[in-house]
Amino acid sequence: MLHATDEGYDEARSLWNGMFEKHPSIVAKCRGAADVMAAVDFAREHDLLLAIKGGGHSLAGKSVCDDGLLIDLSPMDDVRVDPDSQTARVGPGATWGDFDHEAQAFGLATTGGVDSRTGVAGLTLGGGIGYLARSYGLATDNLLSVDLVTAEGELVHTSEDVHPELFWGIRGGGGNFGIVTSFEFELHEVGPEILTAQVFHHIDDVRRVLEFYQEFMTDAPDEVACYATITRVPTESAFPEAYHNEPAVALVGAYSGAIDDGRPLLAPIAQFGDPLLAAVEPMAYTALQQGDDDGFPDGERYYQKAHFLETITDAVIDVIVEHTETLPGPYSGALFEPMGGAINEVDPTATAYPHRNAGFSFSITGGWSDPDRDEEIMGWVREFFDDLASHATGGVYTNYLAHDEDDRVDSAYRENHERLVNLKNEWDPENLFRLNSNVEPASGGGQ
């Protein structure tokens, strides 16, 4: 247990998003399931607000609280790969960097996020979008089983065969039902090198590039995942100096099959238009997975809102052009993540993650340092988001909800919400686990 004056307290309560400066009364740094069970009992018996921190990358700052108890799972970062069965057992404090480091030693991987610092836990419990998702499904689709500590402080194992309804809710319903202490994943043969495409265009070309992107992804096989991002031109010698830090539109593609098979499939990304820089080349899979690490430094201020889109229509592009001529804040931008492929082969009600018909996730991120700019930059995100709303599906990825979007939780769970409420009534009727995209029990417990 750590208190405010103890060494390590400040590190434990710090999140990636510097907007959330909170001070829990106690921090329980847990080394195993027994510590988690004891901490849950303590929180329940003393009626303490409970926050749970895995990788600490909650965009909405849900993994820390004022006054209550913070369960810090970061010491539980063990990753054990079984190359024979192509499975991995992963602790809830592991990051995707930890995961890929171990799995790639055997040429194995599963879908993980595109920033190696994010936690396996939070990302998987909400869904888990990444370069491999169109081939192998979301991270959560690759879960074989989990162990979790319930609100009663009991350790429960769940899979398709054991407490199947609970296992259904875990896959997309976040941490609403307990604290996962161990994840078991299916792995696939990937890497150690993977074919990638990296292309930057000046923002003046955004309309043409996004039209191309929509068309390219419509015809792309499942093994191709191409992201489109509105960002800034890097201050590197490979780019004309006059354009450094100017807004840009970048396409980053990956092919998850054999490198030579992918070359003709990724080539059109580099051949299109008049890019500032274009390359199609193999790269270490672990390097691809670290691609976003430098773009969003720890401890800065971030605010993000997201939609799902079926397609990128002219009207969508009009809104994007209008809002991206200048980007407020050094880390601000917008991102298309391609859906489809194996993600959409799963029925929307087969797991708690319902967004199986979307073509793209589109997120708008404000990133800045100076608190005086909070209202200006959050205002830019909100206006951009509002102008796109009528062109979107109405759904949102639970992991992309902002801190002020509790009223959008229904859009995250959609047709699965009622079933999740029933599960919550059974496993956490007092809503002990409520610092998340919260499924409120019918009793409204703990609010």
Ligand SMILES: Cc1cc2nc3c(=O)[nH]c(=O)nc-3n(C[C@H](O)[C@H](O)[C@H](O)COP(=O)(O)OP(=O)(O)OC[C@H]3O[C@@H](n4cnc5c(N)ncnc54)[C@H](O)[C@@H]3O)c2cc1C
């Ligand atoms: C820079 C950045 C890049 C990202 N890239 C991607 C991406 O490529 N793909 C994608 O799908 N998402 C991405 N995300 C979103 C990411 O999925 C979520 O932010 C996710 O919640 C992070 O997980 P974490 O363990 O680091 O978070 P934490 O902040 O530790 O926790 C997030 C939530 O999960 C709960 N939680 C954590 N651990 C447990 C547990 N063991 N049991 C129960 N509940 C738990 C917490 O209470 C909290 O509500 C990104 C986020 C950031 C900030």
